[in-house]
Amino acid sequence: MPPTASGLPIARTVAELRAKVAAWRREGLSVGLVPTMGALHEGHLSLVRLARTRTDRVVASLFVNPTQFAPHEDFDAYPRDEAGDAALLASAGCHLLFAPAVAEMYPPGASTTVIVSGVADPLDGLARPSHFPGVATIVTKLLNQCGPDVAVFGEKDFQQLQVIKRLAADLDLPVEILGAPIVRAEDGLALSSRNAYLSADERRVAPRLYEVLTEAFARLRAGEAVETVEATAVAALLAAGFDRVDYVEARTPADLDRLGPGPVTGPIRVLAAAHLGRTRLIDNVGD
Ligand code: PAF
Numbered sequence: 001m002p003p004t005a006s007g008l009p010i011a012r013t014v015a016e017l018r019a020k021v022a023a024w025r026r027e028g029l030s031v032g033l034v035p036t037m038g039a040l041h042e043g044h045l046s047l048v049r050l051a052r053t054r055t056d057r058v059v060a061s062l063f064v065n066p067t068q069f070a071p072h073e074d075f076d077a078y079p080r081d082e083a084g085d086a087a088l089l090a091s092a093g094c095h096l097l098f099a100p101a102v103a104e105m106y107p108p109g110a111s112t113t114v115i116v117s118g119v120a121d122p123l124d125g126l127a128r129p130s131h132f133p134g135v136a137t138i139v140t141k142l143l144n145q146c147g148p149d150v151a152v153f154g155e156k157d158f159q160q161l162q163v164i165k166r167l168a169a170d171l172d173l174p175v176e177i178l179g180a181p182i183v184r185a186e187d188g189l190a191l192s193s194r195n196a197y198l199s200a201d202e203r204r205v206a207p208r209l210y211e212v213l214t215e216a217f218a219r220l221r222a223g224e225a226v227e228t229v230e231a232t233a234v235a236a237l238l239a240a241g242f243d244r245v246d247y248v249e250a251r252t253p254a255d256l257d258r259l260g261p262g263p264v265t266g267p268i269r270v271l272a273a274a275h276l277g278r279t280r281l282i283d284n285v286g287d
Contacts, residue, residue: 043154
């Protein structure tokens, strides 16, 4: 397995990945997996560091998964910098990079899709109907290919995390799915590979998303009705300069069930997706 310039070994095939993990297993070592689509930032590195606290060896995967992008979305434009990503992963203490080609993950004839219902249905499930089937399929494959003890995912993609927890439980996958807290810029904007698309003006508006969600959460905790809080938050985002709001919704954290309509007493997660120019931002706040 040739190392990258950063010295991090890189596996290009499932067979190479499995051989490396099997060698670690023979030494009695535990294994963590951090799935990514690359264009890494401090948020991804926090996942690697968390995995390192829980397992002896950490694999990061880098695969821009075509099946989770709709035809009109940004698959072609998605930022790609494998060498830069490898250097960052090495600095965070990752032990192996798994960076397969599309044909390795979806060989000719591949025709199985993993569909999670319930938790995958609302929010991004409505706004991006083909997204979660693509995510659930690739994550199931990565978990089967690597066979980790622990797999770590960021809470910025909060619904994705719940979808993955659900599929791991439903398919009896012997892995612990761990969520890691959102890493934010100083002004509150959640770190995301897609922030690179923002113009300077849009970047100034973007932190309003977190502020509006934080305000919404505080108002729900103060006993305001869910529908009023959600409508006020949408209006605040549009007034701040967002072009379109897919949703701002308060839901139960684990199952993403609807809350309200009246005051809420239990745990709350407020989730939003909104467009600034060509960039779609998502974020969430809760307890
Ligand atoms: O969150 C992501 O980067 C992707 O959805 C994931 C989990 C790596 C699957 O492609």
